[in-house]
Amino acid sequence: MTKVVVSEVWKMYGKVPAVRDLSFSCESGEFLCVLGPSGCGKSSTLRMLAGLEHISAGEITFDGKRINELPPKDRDIAMVFENYALYPHKTVGDNMANALKLRGMPAAEIKTRVDRAAAMLQIGHLLDRRPMELSGGQKQRVAIGRAIVRSPKVFLFDEPIGHLDAKLRGHMRGELKRLQRELATTTIYVTHDQLEALSMADRIAVMNEGVLQQIGTPQDIYNHPANEWVASFVGEPPMNFLDAEVVTTGSETDLEVRCGALRVRLSDAHRHRLEGVRGGMRLGIRPEALQVAGAAPGADWTAGTIYAVEPLGGDTLVEVAFQGGRVLAKTGADFRGEMDAPIFVTVDSTKLHLFDASNGRALT
């Protein structure tokens, strides 16, 4: 049970900053995901936590104790490396047992731990092989095994399941989440996959270009993205963004957001967000906040044409083109429609996201 605090940390490679003024804390026993696109400084952050990379500025503490100068072996962390970093001359079993052996654990205890981890990772039959003889996904599971056999202060995972096939990844998400809850070990988990972050984390720290964009629960991140960038990065299929205008209709409090033919009347609950804002802004609509229908059921529906239909099995994505823009809507599997056929679309006004056009910040 260890609380990790990162305060005002910078990482410079020469003159190039990879991590800029990063501050967050990870409560003891918490599962924190660091989410961001490739090259945003996730691995750099993790490697500074592990002691593999010099901290250019700022401070990291474990339970209030500064660890900047502590070598990796004294930090008591277990890490899964992005590139596996397995020992090529050791068998899978010995790879997993190495850290325990270095700590002088009795052989019987080592064996139980290795076997238990191997069973969870479905690599029990591979224990006598060498890494060279494994597939990428198998190697990755060995790398996870090497971390979870231990009982460290902090788990550091660097995209640990990125190379598994979709089915196994889904399985591992559940297993890792369950394991972390059972062990209640503080975990910092780096990923570029927003689905992983949303499904596993207690809290998510979203990074872009070395800068922390937002930190919060998955619901927070998904429902209240702090800026346009976070909104666009989180959610699959991605949020629709439209250049829109706020206009008053009738009285001063009667607001409407307009983008070409698409018009959304703001509910009372949202009206305060636009206080003082008039004219241009950015409108964000998640595909599931849109509804489509073949015939206009009411006045708030906008007419358009079907641009493309993508059936996904469980759902169907419909891209609707209307005068002034195009949006992607998510609808049921039973949707039928031809390209260029007329269609009507409407927006759930309670699920609108509004962003300042000048700096991308969410209007709340």
Place this chain on the structure above:
Amino acid sequence: MLQTLTTDFRTPRAAPSALNTAPSQRYYVYLLAPAILLLAAISLYPFFWLIYMSLHQVSMSPNQPDVWVGLANYAKLLSDKRYLEGWRLLVVYSVSCMILQVGLGLLLALVLNNSRWEKPLVTVFLMPMMMAPVIAGLVWFYLYNGTFGWYNWVLQSLGILSGTSILGSTSTAMIGIVVVDTWQWTPLITLIVLAGLKRVPQDQLEAHMVDGAGAVRNFFAIVLPNLYPFLLIAVLLRFMDNFRFIDAILRLTGGGPANSTKVLPVYLFEVSFTNFNLGYGAAIAFTLLVVTIVIGMVLVSAFTQPSLQQKH
């Protein structure tokens, strides 16, 4: 646990008994044949000539034919004290050189690796290696000189050496030639090990540190095993050279004093080119060659051991 949900809609048949053969490599053999034949002719001819000589009493005059003596030259070897002593000295000489050079070379490489001064220092260290061994011998001959040699002066001032000179005493002459060889060839080992250190996989080092290993354990568990192939190359090169190159020794001591540095190749040189006993010299050379080849092959086979092979 997740089960693999393969429905058994098509059970694969048994593997075919005849598998497709891989494309033939014979083409390359044909292309290489002329080069191999030429090489064989060039290097095999002297080899057989050596065997021929070792079985004859070789005449120095074109008018007298060589006399067949069978294995007599070889029989003589076993009772030749100088020959046996030559082997002993050769082993002492090359093993001391090897231990000193590999030890120092490794140490230097570890210190130099990733240091700020790596590039300039390596350049400076390489200088002895650039020197022809004969010149090195000459330089050290003067450094060691009993009257005006710098080392002699230093050691005598420190009271380590009494009246005698380094190369002039039977107890220190061997040390003298080992020091010269070490001075000249440690840089080569350093260079090879430095190249090896650049190839040590950083990710394994990092994983091992996270696993809880300190610097010393890291060195023995990760760095050293990755250096083995490089150390093998270094040992192979140095060992072959020590068995063959005697330029510096000839210049420094010529085998003396009192034969205390007469390692086998020096003795061989003396027999063949001072006494011109070519038949007997050939027999000595042949035994030296066989031992060199055997040790060389043992070292080379160590390369091909699977545990030493790095696949990335």
